[in-house]
Amino acid sequence: VDTATGLERTGNNRARYQRLLRRFAEQAGSPGPEIRAALTALDGVGAARIAHSLKGSAGNLGADALAEHAARMEAAIKEGAITDVLLDDLDASLQRVVQAIHTALPSEGTPEGDQSAAPADPATAVGPLQRLKQLLANDDTDVVDALAEERATLSAVLHGDELAALTDAVENYDFESGLTCLATVTRRLALTLE
């Protein structure tokens, strides 16, 4: 992974770049079987989109060899020239990148709350939840950093699965799902947000 270039693409925000690499590794999946499944379902457009999306995100993160594999795959799908070797090469290339990320950046642990400690007063979460709600309602990308900043407070109040769902929605820029998560949490905690 060309980390210098990838880092530059985040405006040299090291924490954000590391977070993106971790997330890429976590969500990597297996494009080979997914492309095979799409082609079996005669969904050539869908198959090409899987390769295209991987090409873009890998290239932008600095995983140049993987991006090249994905580009070859995309071209092969469009030309109807898919081979098992190409599919296997793509998966192998992705796994090398995932392994390199796992090695360089050990996991930060799950985003679950601290279940061993006594839950904090739910009122302490009102401010952070209010902040997140406002950003989500405005489709504002600052919500990703805001959640990272408020994580410690929220993890003392939210259940692990609630924080995981909220994190997933926020990091996928799925603002509607994020707002739904907040509504569920505030209802359970009997909190009122403006």
Place this chain on the structure above:
Amino acid sequence: MDMPTPSEPNLILIVDDTPTNIALISALLKAEGYRTKAATSGEKALAVANGEEKPDLILLDVMMPGMDGYQVCEQLKANPSTSDIPVIFLTGLMNPEDEQRGFAAGAADYVYKPFSPAVVRARVKIQLALQQALRELAAERERANGLEAQLVAGGHAG
């Protein structure tokens, strides 16, 4: 289009179905002092662009499931309330036909993925400066029309 106040940085809408791309581009633009919103689909992009605070610029992915970038751009340009928002296409498609199609749909410019930070910064800056110049020109024209109307009214009165 809303005019940003002097203390309010330009607002840029990033449209891409791949969250990693949104995260990278928003980080880059925020480092330059811009504000950023995101949409992961064409339909959502249109909703945000038609929202209370209109973006000053849209970075729009071409290849998305559902409504693609070309369709989104065409709808933006067909709507008077969003037609003057400059659109820069984000694409991994690098051939003249695709480029031509984008410009025909109303694109102001192109950025190719994987993107070069310097190119993104430069193209965004150019489009925003151009947009600002057009706004100033429109305001000046409006002022001149107002003066002309006053002169005509004065002439009639005299």
